[in-house]
């Protein structure tokens with residue numbers, strides 16, 4: 001199951017041709033509920049901002065803007081990945097307000113990643129993209145399919161000191177740890 005909402009999740013929605021979709025699938029019921037009240041507006045983006053669900057549209061009525069604010073507030077209690085009860089998690093405070101990394105997550109998904117920094121750009125010639133492609137195809141072989149591979153790359157791994165594999169792929173040394181661990185899993189040597 002994809003981690004993020006896709007066009008296929010919203011049949012019949014009035015999405016702009018270049019709509020930006022970067023919100024977790026746990027928020028899909030909230031998005032569907034919101035779109036039902038916004039059917040006369042064009043949807044420009046469905047995204048995560050500061051841990052909350054934000055839907056950008058062409059200008060609507062005052063009532064529609066209130067509705068969008070309500071949905072945004074409601075999303076701060078729903079895990080963006082699974083839709084169970086969640087809470088806003090952040091790195092620290094700056095001027096008394098949550099700062100740094102923000103995500104609304106349930107307990108099980110606290111450490112998960114959804115948006116690896118610019119690494120999903122298939123045509124990015126950087127070595128990060130190469131390491132990601134290489135690790136993904138190896139994980140696909142080990143776990144049997146692409147979705148299982150992606151989910152593994154996004155979640156903390158016990159054999160990697162609870163680090164998230166995709167975070168390690170930003171350095172060559174980290175890539176080698178992931179690659180080696182995948183080789184061990186492939187041989188059935190987990191510990």
Ligand SMILES: [Zn+2]
Nearest residue numbers: 079082106109
């Ligand atoms: Zn969750």
